[in-house]
Amino acid sequence: MVIGNIIIYSSIFFFLYISILSLLVLWECKNRIYKPKLRKNHPNVCIIVPCFNEEKTIVKTVHSLLKLDYPRDRLEILVIDDGSSDKTLERAKTLEKYTQVKVFHKPNKGKYTALNYGLSKTKAEFVGCLDADSFVIPQALGLIMPYFNNPKIMACTSSVKIHQAKGALQRIQKIEYIFGIFLRKVFALLNSITVAPGPFTIFRKRAFDKLGPFRHGHNTEDLEIAFRIQSKNYEIANAPNACVYTVGPSSFKKLFQQRKRWYSGLSRNAWDYRSLMFNRTYGDLGFFVFPSIFLSVLIFLFVSFYTIFQFTQYAIHRFIAWQAVGFSLNQFVFRFDWFFINTQLYVLLSILLFGMFFGIVLLGKKLSFTKSRTGKDFLFFVLFYSPLYFIWWLSAIQDIVFNKKNKW
Amino acid sequence: MVNRKPINTQKYILTFCFTAIIFSLGFFVSDYLNNKRFSEINTMKQKFQIQVLAMETQLDHFKDILCADIGDDILTHELHLIGEKLEFMANNLGHNHPEVLHLKKYYSLLQIRHHHFSQQLCERCNLGLVHILYFFANTKYCPDCEKQSAVLSFLREQYPLLRIYSFDYNLDLMALAAIKPLPPKSALELNGLPNSEQESELKSDTKPLIQEYGLPIIVVEGKPFWGFKDIQEMKKILPLTRF
Numbered sequence: 112m113v114i115g116n117i118i119i120y121s122s123i124f125f126f127l128y129i130s131i132l133s134l135l136v137l138w139e140c141k142n143r144i145y146k147p148k149l150r151k152n153h154p155n156v157c158i159i160v161p162c163f164n165e166e167k168t169i170v171k172t173v174h175s176l177l178k179l180d181y182p183r184d185r186l187e188i189l190v191i192d193d194g195s196s197d198k199t200l201e202r203a204k205t206l207e208k209y210t211q212v213k214v215f216h217k218p219n220k221g222k223y224t225a226l227n228y229g230l231s232k233t234k235a236e237f238v239g240c241l242d243a244d245s246f247v248i249p250q251a252l253g254l255i256m257p258y259f260n261n262p263k264i265m266a267c268t269s270s271v272k273i274h275q276a277k278g279a280l281q282r283i284q285k286i287e288y289i290f291g292i293f294l295r296k297v298f299a300l301l302n303s304i305t306v307a308p309g310p311f312t313i314f315r316k317r318a319f320d321k322l323g324p325f326r327h328g329h330n331t332e333d334l335e336i337a338f339r340i341q342s343k344n345y346e347i348a349n350a351p352n353a354c355v356y357t358v359g360p361s362s363f364k365k366l367f368q369q370r371k372r373w374y375s376g377l378s379r380n381a382w383d384y385r386s387l388m389f390n391r392t393y394g395d396l397g398f399f400v401f402p403s404i405f406l407s408v409l410i411f412l413f414v415s416f417y418t419i420f421q422f423t424q425y426a427i428h429r430f431i432a433w434q435a436v437g438f439s440l441n442q443f444v445f446r447f448d449w450f451f452i453n454t455q456l457y458v459l460l461s462i463l464l465f466g467m468f469f470g471i472v473l474l475g476k477k478l479s480f481t482k483s484r485t486g487k488d489f490l491f492f493v494l495f496y497s498p499l500y501f502i503w504w505l506s507a508i509q510d511i512v513f514n515k516k517n518k519w
Numbered sequence: 520m521v522n523r524k525p526i527n528t529q530k531y532i533l534t535f536c537f538t539a540i541i542f543s544l545g546f547f548v549s550d551y552l553n554n555k556r557f558s559e560i561n562t563m564k565q566k567f568q569i570q571v572l573a574m575e576t577q578l579d580h581f582k583d584i585l586c587a588d589i590g591d592d593i594l595t596h597e598l599h600l601i602g603e604k605l606e607f608m609a610n611n612l613g614h615n616h617p618e619v620l621h622l623k624k625y626y627s628l629l630q631i632r633h634h635h636f637s638q639q640l641c642e643r644c645n646l647g648l649v650h651i652l653y654f655f656a657n658t659k660y661c662p663d664c665e666k667q668s669a670v671l672s673f674l675r676e677q678y679p680l681l682r683i684y685s686f687d688y689n690l691d692l693m694a695l696a697a698i699k700p701l702p703p704k705s706a707l708e709l710n711g712l713p714n715s716e717q718e719s720e721l722k723s724d725t726k727p728l729i730q731e732y733g734l735p736i737i738v739v740e741g742k743p744f745w746g747f748k749d750i751q752e753m754k755k756i757l758p759l760t761r762f
Binding site: 139 | 522523524525526527530531533534535537538541542545546548549552553556559604607611665666667669670672673749750
């Protein structure tokens with residue numbers, strides 16, 4: 112009981128602390144969340160689209176790039192087919208009629224090799240990547256490029272949203288991604304971004320010349336490159352209004368595989384770059400953000416186990432009662448009396464925390480100019496996200512413990 | 520390679536202060552609401568006391584009172600409600616919370632008083648009520664008490680004429696000691712205690728014996744029954760012909 116209370120209250124304190132800090136950081140920097148759109152001096156940009164068996168989306172993805180509000184002669188699009196076994200290459204070839212688009216084919220060796228292949232084929236000053244299942248809004252590149260006026264910035268991330276969320280799993284991801292938009296902006300303001308997402312991150316080409324090309328990074332090259340940039344004390348910015356839509360996995364199995372890869376990749380990369388942890392020379396990243404990422408997961412797992420334990424205890428008590436008197440609906444008769452509303456400290460603070468989370472999601476929507484309704488999505492998120500997150504992390508930990516390699 | 524901005528420690532300290540303030544506010548709100556609940560129970564308790572006193576006075580001084588004008592239904596309901604609210608507070612704040620403990624003792628006294636009044640009323644007006652005293656303890660001392668409570672709650676709903684009074688066997692209360700059934704002599708003999716020591720053993724501490732002999736204890740119309748009794752066994756014990 113005492114241990115349980117300590118776990119619960121310290122968890123609430125921790126999450127409340129993080130929420131307040133995030134809001135404080137955002138409020139403090141409210142005047143520099145966005146940058147004015149680029150009007151002149153458009154540098155050369157190359158967008159690499161690595162693809163493997165993406166016949167359904169590749170054409171739409173490239174078309175979204177072609178619609179970018181950016182001078183045509185300054186934009187190069189490289190489609191790198193990483194040995195697809197479907198009609199991806201065939202479909203991509205049809206896009207070569209556009210002068211900006213070049214299509215290459217190479218044997219399948221993984222996403223990072225496709226990205227490096229693209230890097231070797233361009234001389235542009237800036238290089239971006241876009242997953243072949245993602246679509247950018249026309250203004251995205253123009254909104255990102257002004258951030259590079261600061262020479263310290265080596266990469267700039269965008270706001271990733273779920274494309275046409277249907278079904279419970281995609282709806283859950285929709286809220287999760289909106290929450291991620293808020294968090295990424297806060298991390299950017301603290302110069303602590305730890306991921307340069309595949310869906311539309313633009314890099315200064317010089318970054319690769321100085322730091323080397325993309326690496327395998329435990330199948331999470333976007334995490335590895337971000338850690339590498341941070342480890343050399345360069346900056347990664349974020350343009351929350353530069354939106355990119357990605358197709359979220361719609362089946363439990365695909366989503367499970369993706370998350371297992373992400374979380375085990377995060378843990379393994381974090382281990383590779385552990386020198387950043389608790390290291391004050393890395394500023395807010397080393398002092399607070401990096402340790403907090405893992406502490407929050409650890410606390411979440413503890414609280415989940417504790418909740419499962421409590422729920423099991425409750426179920427046993429109910430079972431004992433049912434055993435004694437049999438099942439009766441009378442046991443569930445609801446009688447409202449304010450007296451029986453639980454107002455213990457942990458309940459009040461949890462309600463506050465929940466309200467803050469709701470507010471943060473709304474802020475995420477505002478930051479990224481998301482207009483779509485999210486009421487139903489939020490309901491799905493509240494009901495199912497915690498158990499899913501718990502399962503994903505447990506599986507990722509299992510893979511790490513048994514040194515199992517994750518596949519795409 | 521560039522130098523990062525130095526950490527703004529002030530921001531972290533400020534956030535800590537904000538969080539601590541919110542925590543404290545939450546604590547005060549929660550404490551305020553709990554105190555409000557306790558005062559509600561106290562008000563109910565006082566109201567109940569006055570009602571019992573009024574009815575007892577009616578019963579004692581107005582011999583020709585009509586039985587139809589007096590009943591224990593409302594009182595029983597209120598007593599049950601106080602018990603429910605007290606149980607809720609005990610579950611939330613812990614059974615050893617000083618205020619909870621104090622109210623539990625008071626509640627036990629109210630039950631004893633109501634039991635006494637209800638018995639008197641029953642004799643006078645021939646109401647046909649069946650009185651059960653139920654002695655329980657926490658799961659550590661009484662693993663079967665949870666089941667027994669469920670059985671008794673079920674029976675209370677089935678038979679409205681049943682009056683059940685629940686007492687924590689380990690509650691340190693003189694009045695409760697007077698109605699607590701002691702383990703039968705056979706139990707003491709089983710434990711190998713000589714006759715001379717039996718009485719002092721019973722008076723000093725009955726907990727070990729109770730643990731061995733087994734809670735819960737159900738007293739139906741003055742007759743104690745030891746150990747868990749399921750619905751069927753309870754139906755055999757209860758004078759169902761009265762219902």
